[in-house]
Amino acid sequence: MSSAADYADQFAADGTVLRHPDRPTPRYSLPRAIRNFQLLMKDKEDTSLVFKIYESLPSKNFIPRVQALALSDHGEMLRRTEPSLPEILDDHAALRQTPKGSLGHAYCDFMEAEGLSAAGLVAEADKLGRPKYNDLVQWFAERSRDTHDLFHVLTGYGRDALGEQCVLLFTHGQSPTHGHLLIGYAGALNIKLQVKGSKAPVMGAVNQAKRTGKGAPRLIEQPIRELLKQPVDSVRSALNIPEPSVYRECHRVWRSEGIDPYNMLAGESENGEPLAV
Template identity: 70%
Template structure:
C-alpha cells in the first residue's frame, strides 16, 4: 500500500480519492479580538475586501466541516464537482451567458457584473492576496464555491452594492451557512450605518429580513449553478423562497426622501471617524 493510499484509508475522501480535509491544514483558532481588529481595518478601507476573508478565518464555524462533508460526499456533491469544478470560468463567460433567454438569471447577472465593473476572477484575486496554501481537498472546493456565488446572491436577492445591500447579502449568507463572521460584519456594519446616518430608515428590519430569507432559501452552494443561471429570474426567486426585499427598498425610499444618497451613506471622513471610535 502506497503512502497516499494509507492516508486515504484513515481520512474521509470522495470516490475519486480527493480528501475531505487535508491533514496538513492548520486547525483554525477562534479569536474575536483578531476578527474585530480586521473589522476596524475594513472600516478604514471598505474596498480592501481581503479583511473580510481574514475576519472569517478568525471566526471559524464548528459546523463548517460537517456541512462540507454532507454535500461533497453525497451524490449531488460528486455531480457538482464533475460538472462545475470551478465557477469563475463559467460566471465570467458573459458571451455564453448572454445566449441564455432574456429575463434569465444569467442576463441579470451579466447586467449586474458589467454595471459594477466586477468579475468572478477579481474576487478570486482578492482572496489570493492572503497567500493561503492550496490543498486541493473538498474543504477548499466548498470554500471556493461559497465565495464565488457571492455576487450571484446580490442578483437573486435584489440587494445592491450599497452599504446596506452588502450587509444584507452577508446576513443572507449567514442564513445559508451560519458563521459568526457574517454576523459580525453584517450587524456591526448595519449599526455603523444606523448610528452615523440620522434617519428613520428601518435598517435592522432590512437586515433581519435578509437573514430570514437566507434561512428559507435552499443552499445555493449545493445547486447546479449552470441550471440556476438558465432559469427565469422571477421563477428562480419563487422556487428559492426569495421575496421582494421590502425593508431594504423602504430604507432606500426613506433615505432619498430625506435627501440621503443610499450609495454614499458614509463619506470617507465619516468612515475614518468610525474607525477611530472602533
C-alpha cells in the same frame, strides 16, 4: 470538536480527501476578530482583514457542512459538471444565449453594470497569498466565494453599504458563522450611526435578509449552470427568495431625506448638506 485526523480517511470518489492533513485548524478568538473589525472600519479597502475576521470566528459546523455536500452523490455531480464556476459565470457570450429574462441575463447585466467579474473576485482572494490545499474544503470554500455575486442578483440587494450588509446576513442564513453576524450587524449599526436621525429601518432590512437566507435552499448546493438558463423570477420563487421590501423601504426613506443610498458614507447628502454623524 473533531480533529483533522477524524477526516483523514474520508475521500470523494475521485480520491480527493475531505480535509487535507496539512490544512491548519483555525482557532476561535472573539477579541482577535473585534480587533480586526476595528481595523477594517479604519480601512474598508483592506479585504485581508475580512478573511482574518472569518478565520478568527470559525464555525464548528463548517466541516460537517462540507462533508454532507461534497461526499454526497449530489456533491459528486456538482464537482463533475461544474468544476470551475468562474469559467461558467464569466462566459457572458454563452450566458447571453439563454432566454431573455433568465438568471444568466440578469447576472450579466449586474456584473457588466458594476464592472465586475468572477475572475476578479478570485484574483482578489489570491492576492492574500493564502495556501491552497487539494481537498474538498477548498472546493466548498471556493464555490461559496464564487456564488457571492449571484446572491446580489437573486436577492435584489445592491452593492451599496446596506446592500452588502444584507448579503452578509443572507449568507449567514445560508451558512451560519459568527463572522457574518459580526460584520453584517456591526456594519448595519455603523450605517445607522452615519445617518443619525434617519427613519430608515436599517436593522429591519438586515433581519429580513437573515430570515430570507435561512428560509432559502442553499445556493451552493444548486446546479448553477442549470439555474442560469431559467427565468430569474422562477429561480427566486423556487428558492423562496421574496422581494427585499425593507431594504427598498430604506432606500425610499433615505432619498426622501436627501440621502444617496449609494454614497451615504461620504459625509454629504444629495443637496450638499453634511450628514449628522
